[in-house]
Amino acid sequence: MQKGSFSLTIPFRIFYLLFLGFGFLCFSQIAGAQAECPVQLSQQRVVVRYGGSVAVNCSTSVSHKGMGWEASEGAVAMTRDSLITWRVSNLTEWEIKPYCYINHKEQCQVELPVIIYKTPDNVSISIVKHRRTMIAGRQYQLQCDVQNVAPVHNLTVKWYKGQTLLNQTTFTEDSKTPVNVNPSVLIRPDRDDDGAQYRCEAELDLGAEGPQYPPNKTSDFLSITVYFKPIINETKLPSVVPVFRGYSEEIVCEAEGNPKPTISWILGTNDIVYNKALTISESTPEYVSCVAENSVGTTTRKVKVFIQVKPIINETKLPSVVPVFRGYSKEIVCEAEGNPKPTISWILGTNDIVYNEVLTISESTPENVSCVAENSAGKTTRQVKVFIQDISISTVNHTEPMIAGKQYDLQCSIKYVAPFKIVDVGWYKQNKNNITETIKTPDILTYTVQIRPDRADNGSQFWCEAKLEAEGTQRTSTMKSANLSITVHFKPIINENKLPSVVPVFRGYSEEIVCEAEGNPKPTISWILGTNDIVYNEVLTISESTPEYVSCVAENSVGTTTRKVNMVLKEDYLPLIAGLIAVIVAFISVIFIFIYSIYYKTAKMGHYSLKDAKPSAQNGDIAQNGKHSPIPMKKFSQSDILA
Structure with a gap:
């Protein structure tokens, strides 16, 4: 298939190139002829309204045998004049092609292009296959009907919404006579287009030779109606509506739509209220819905009814009087219930504010502080008195280090305990081994105790604790003094x-x-x-x-x-004993060497004297002491030896 298509394409391309070459050659000859033809036209191109008048001069500066105008209307017979005029008072021939000719060396001619235009008889706009009521978001087709316009390739149809140009349509048909055209354009209107006016305009663009202002004709306005689904005003109807407990509140549902929507409220499962305004209270269901409805559709907005409750501070967890020991800090907590959840802050003094549920108080805290719980329903304040309690331990009439075994008095000072009363005082000691023991309190309640430290008490820490009880409330509190570290000197x-x-x-x-x-x-x-x-x-x-x-x-x-x-x-007898042992060892060694040497000389074996020895006989007998022994000796074989 590819080879076949390729074989067909090659001849076509060759023919196309030959055709272009031939056309260019003809055009060159004609242009050359016109360029060589010694006449001049007063206008190179004529644009004239259908039925209008036209006059174009043709002149020459050379001697000639005659010149004239050849045309289906307004022809000029050949004359020896040097200036002749082609004139038509009512030009109605659409295909007219006038030309000026001259007989000079040979006859030649120059054609005058003539464009005859006609504005449309009528321009109208309409909706294709639809009535004027449109639905927002859908697509529609507008059509512009232009009747009897020429030439159509110079025509442009412009589309307007109000004064805004939306689109424009051009044409490529090469028709010189009047025609009817019906261009169209697609639109997708929205709710803002309700009542919009559309129009189309037919305009002839005839170039520089045409009228100064291009001739045009405009249709009447097409006003459209756009229906759209209801849109609820969310600004005027928030998704959460607060209402104070014990009070009522009115909420309004407004909706825009075309046709105008009906408004209703759905409360609970089946309860419906047909009204824009709805009165809500704490008895209203938690969720209500506004329903806006028209012929196009339905829109629903859900609203939460939020019952607001003023903050309530938990007074059980935050008493009105809070004691704090001097030199220590303490945390107090302010808890509050409310709807919406309240924010908690503390007011200290005039302008000092702490935004937290927990407040750390100490002796530097102002005497009166206030917890403030606040939400959109209101504000609740609880005042708290900070009561500084002080307890300390010291020695009585003694500042120097203590002496082990002697007796000393310790004193526990307790101040500012009202509204509490002291019910008990305890004494404690922790030694350097971190062992804590309780020192017995005297039977008669007193704030002094006697100790008799020993050397193990050096560096020990003593403190006292007072158990307090508030009058009438049976609330107890314990105060602990700072530690007293003692130094004990001992012999x-x-x-x-x-x-x-x-x-x-x-x-x-x-x-x-x-x-x-x-x-x-x-x-x-x-x-x-x-x-x-x-x-x-x-x-x-x-x-x-x-x-x-x-x-x-x-x-x-x-x-x-x-x-x-x-x-x-x-006395140190060790060297004498060592010397005696050495002598004994040496004596034993000498005796051992002596005995061994004697034994070696007298009892040695395997050694003989070869002095005066004779050669041995070939018979294999053994010679003894250099003499021949008559005693026959048997020679042992290897097997005998092994046996």
Whole structure:
């Protein structure tokens, strides 16, 4: 198939090229002839209204044998004049082709193009196969009927909506006589086009030789009616409508549509109210629907009826008086119910506002703070008094470090407890091992307690707690003081495990002994040797020259502790024993070597003297001591040896 189509295309292309070449050759000859023809036309092209008049001059500047106009109307006979005029007062021939000719060297001629135009007898616009009522969003066809217009290839039909140009249609038919044309255009109107006016205009564009203003004719206006589905005004009818509890509210449903829609309300399942306005209250169903309906369609808008409730603050969780211990902080919470959900804020002082449900109060908080719960239904405020409670622990008439074993008084000071009363005071101690114990409170309620710290209490922390009870409400509260850390000084205690009371020392050697002591403040360590000899060091080197008794002295600001050590001199027999063992070992070694050498010389085997030995006989006998032995000897074979 492809080869066949290719074979048909090649000849067609060749014919087409030959045709173009031939046409171009003819045109060149004609143009050359006209260019060489010595006449000039006053107009190169004539545009004239049908039935109108026309006059065109033809002149020459050369001598000739005669010239004239050849035309079906207004012909001019050949004359020897140099200027002749083709004139028609009522031009009605559509196909007229006038030309001026001259007899010069030979006859030649120049044709005058003539365009005869005619404006339409009538221009009208209509809707194709439809009445004038349209539905928004659908497509429709408009048609423009143009009667008796010429020439049609110069015609343009323009489409207008109001003064706005929508489209335009042109034509390609090459007809010089009047024709009827019926161009059309598609439109899709919307609700804004209701009442719009459409028109079409037929205009002849005749070029520069035509009239200054192109001749045209316009149809009458076509006014259309557009029906469209109802559109509910959502601005005037929000999707959520608030109403205060105990009150009523009126809501209005407005809708635009063509035809004019009817309005109704659907409440619940089947309850319908035919009215634009609807009165709602807390008894109204949660959801109601506005229904707008006309012949085109139905539109529904759902509305939520939102019952608003003024905030109610939970007073159980937020008492009117809130105590806070001095030096500490505390969180208080404001909770509120309401519809819509309220926002919570705290007012502190004049302008300080905190937007949070939780407020942290301390001794720096103003005495009066207010919780504000607010929503669109209203505002609720609850005032709270911040009551600063103070409790502290201290020693009584004592500021210096405590001495272990002595007695001291601790005091618990409690201030500003109203409206509470004190029902109990407890005392506590936590030692450096994080063990907490309760100190028994005296039978008679008092705010002081006696302690007798020991060395294990150094660094311990004491505090007191007061149990409070509000009058009339039976509400209790507990106040805790800050911790009191005590320092306990105690007399040095020498570590007797590391420093025994009797220490042996070998003659000729030295030994180190260590004196360690615990105490607060840290004790100084010294050694007393003899009467006045003192060594300030924890470590003491002793030898046979050291006095028989030395003393370790541990001393601090609380007291002095002494430990006496007895130096016992001992002889060191270890070198003597080692020397004796060495002598014995050496003696035994000498005896062993002596015995071994004797045994080796007298009892050795496998060694013989070959002095004066004779060659052995060939008979295989064994020679002894260089003499021939008559004793026959048997020679053993290998098998005998193995056997």
